Amino acid sequence: MVDRVVGTVVLLLTLGYAWEASRMQVGFLSDPLGPRPFPYLIAALLGLSAFWLLFRPDPNPTWPPRSAWRSFALVLLSLVAYAYLVVPLGFILTTTLEMALLSYLFGARFWPGLGGALAFTLVVYFLFTEGLGVSLPVGRVFG
Amino acid sequence: MDILQALWNGFGVAFQPLNLLLVVLGCLVGTLIGVLPGLGPISGVALLVPLTFALKMPPESALILLAGIYYGAMYGGSTTSILLNIPGETASVVTAIDGHKLTQKGQAGPALAVAAWGSFIAGTLSVVGLMTLGPLLAQWAIRFGPAEYFALMVFGFSTLSALAGKNLAKALIATGFGLMLATVGQDPQSGISRYTFGFLELEDGIDFLVVAIGLFAVSEVLVLLEEKTPGAVRAQVGRIYLSLKDFFLSLGTILRSSVLGFLIGVLPGAGASIASFVAYTTEKRLLGAKARFGEGDLRGVAAPESANNAAAGGAMIPLLTLGLPGSGTTAIMLGALMSLGVTPGPQMFEKHPEVVWGLIASMYVGNAVLLMLNLPLVGLFVRLLAVPTWFLLPAVVAISFIGVYAVNNNPFDLLLMAFFGLVGYLMRKLDFPLAPVLLGLVLGYLMEINLRRAMTISNGDLGYLFSSPIATLLWVLAAVSLLSPVLIARFRKQGLGQESEI
Numbered sequence: 001m002v003d004r005v006v007g008t009v010v011l012l013l014t015l016g017y018a019w020e021a022s023r024m025q026v027g028f029l030s031d032p033l034g035p036r037p038f039p040y041l042i043a044a045l046l047g048l049s050a051f052w053l054l055f056r057p058d059p060n061p062t063w064p065p066r067s068a069w070r071s072f073a074l075v076l077l078s079l080v081a082y083a084y085l086v087v088p089l090g091f092i093l094t095t096t097l098e099m100a101l102l103s104y105l106f107g108a109r110f111w112p113g114l115g116g117a118l119a120f121t122l123v124v125y126f127l128f129t130e131g132l133g134v135s136l137p138v139g140r141v142f143g
Numbered sequence: 144m145d146i147l148q149a150l151w152n153g154f155g156v157a158f159q160p161l162n163l164l165l166v167v168l169g170c171l172v173g174t175l176i177g178v179l180p181g182l183g184p185i186s187g188v189a190l191l192v193p194l195t196f197a198l199k200m201p202p203e204s205a206l207i208l209l210a211g212i213y214y215g216a217m218y219g220g221s222t223t224s225i226l227l228n229i230p231g232e233t234a235s236v237v238t239a240i241d242g243h244k245l246t247q248k249g250q251a252g253p254a255l256a257v258a259a260w261g262s263f264i265a266g267t268l269s270v271v272g273l274m275t276l277g278p279l280l281a282q283w284a285i286r287f288g289p290a291e292y293f294a295l296m297v298f299g300f301s302t303l304s305a306l307a308g309k310n311l312a313k314a315l316i317a318t319g320f321g322l323m324l325a326t327v328g329q330d331p332q333s334g335i336s337r338y339t340f341g342f343l344e345l346e347d348g349i350d351f352l353v354v355a356i357g358l359f360a361v362s363e364v365l366v367l368l369e370e371k372t373p374g375a376v377r378a379q380v381g382r383i384y385l386s387l388k389d390f391f392l393s394l395g396t397i398l399r400s401s402v403l404g405f406l407i408g409v410l411p412g413a414g415a416s417i418a419s420f421v422a423y424t425t426e427k428r429l430l431g432a433k434a435r436f437g438e439g440d441l442r443g444v445a446a447p448e449s450a451n452n453a454a455a456g457g458a459m460i461p462l463l464t465l466g467l468p469g470s471g472t473t474a475i476m477l478g479a480l481m482s483l484g485v486t487p488g489p490q491m492f493e494k495h496p497e498v499v500w501g502l503i504a505s506m507y508v509g510n511a512v513l514l515m516l517n518l519p520l521v522g523l524f525v526r527l528l529a530v531p532t533w534f535l536l537p538a539v540v541a542i543s544f545i546g547v548y549a550v551n552n553n554p555f556d557l558l559l560m561a562f563f564g565l566v567g568y569l570m571r572k573l574d575f576p577l578a579p580v581l582l583g584l585v586l587g588y589l590m591e592i593n594l595r596r597a598m599t600i601s602n603g604d605l606g607y608l609f610s611s612p613i614a615t616l617l618w619v620l621a622a623v624s625l626l627s628p629v630l631i632a633r634f635r636k637q638g639l640g641q642e643s644e645i
Contacts, residue, residue, distance in 0.1 A: 002573060006573060021337075024335060024337065025335065026333055031598065031599045032598050033594065033599070034333060035330040035332070035333045037594075038590075039326055045319045046316060049313075049319060050312075052311075052315075053313065058309075058313075061574070063572070072365060072368070072369075076564070079361075079557070079561035082561075083555070084554070086544075086554055095544060098537075098540065099537040099538070102364070102536065102537035103533045103537050106367075106368065107532075107533050108533035113533065116533075124541060124542065132197050132198060134549050137548075
């Protein structure tokens, strides 16, 4: 049943993808094939496979219990928040918080979780910025 | 004796202090990744690529490091399979069958030793194979035009799709999804933007590292969050030794599995996991009543461990000579090399001999390093398993952040990573193979460019794609490999039907 849903989603995605290809404006300075046919080819492959999946779905997988979904939602939201906050708040603060959150979800106690997160973040931050010359955001709040 | 001269120059590259250090580092990191469950070679390689960019390594050094991680992980994976019945990565799943039985019987030492020696012999043999077959294949492939390349990539995708998962439709959807991602960004020939939806960040396309880290590393963390893995574990390792009698008993198995694993590794799509499985079942059938596979036979450890190391070496052949990676890990190596300005392919043997031969020579060194590292240090590696999950997995995520951010210095990529983490989790749950997505993304650009070049040459005549004998052969092979799982399933069904009648 889930596979039928996935098949439908892929089919819709494919239709959108092909429609977007058809709207591409091509100048006269292009090769004989142009930018459209390769996407059409991919759309054909995906469309046929999705149809196949609709007719021959696998049995449903076993989904995790509700409590796990709550942690998933939390992890994904925190990853999105991380992407928005890492530049303004800086790598050290955001990464420590993210790591601490994940540690608790994996069953750490409060102080060891926070301590481990802070220690590891500091070590990799200085290793990568000072040692290896990778630039990581310092944070506008502090800089 | 061109090969020997080239190899000599290769050793000159491999023995430069930086490269020697990188071989050892790669082997060490690889072994760690192999030992730690939940962190596969793909994630490991993907997480270290940004490091090679940041340090502005020359391409040969980067490849030496990444390859070291790849075959190092094959070594490390056996350790936890044997001691704890927890395979460190998928290529060591069958090793657990006999390996763990041996541990229960108090024979962990010989099991670990035979895995190490088997890996060493197989690894070394596969480098010999790579060294002799690689240049031949490259000489043959140097005449490939765009039509042959396009057909070659279709062949690569169809074997990967046929072998990658249980459900062909799902493997094809994964491939198509990867190709779809490859078309995002500015079209190199007409200059128009495709599928960017106004996001400036997408103009240069979606970076393969962001997808790889999201799809493999982040989704793995989500899977482990659900499984509530057992916490830290401790294992006892006795003295690691192998009696001469046991060594010679296993030698036949090691040699046969090496050849088998190497050949399977060369085939695009069939990686180390399939090689280890095929080698185990082949030896089981071949030895029959002479061995007691499944009850704790040393040869049941030797077969898969030799095969997966030989496959890792074999997998370098299509990557280096054709520019056609056969697995997720080699796809990342291809992407990394292209970012460093080297496009793998037949010309690489002439244009960048230091990359090819430096890698080959470093693999000889690496296999010896692994043997020396592993036999005395297994106990130390196993102690790493005492690191609690609640620290290890968040640490993987933190490294992922650095890896993804370092690619473009753009937080937008972190959003993409989270998105691909979710997609990867759902794909794992629903039995979609992940490697084809990566392969599609890395090869999609080259595939389209070759198709369009071919059409420019022929002025739009599709027949040109089938015009040469090599191209036609590749098309036929592609069709056969795509149909093979359907045919095999049908034969199997008939066979089972007859059995149930009896």
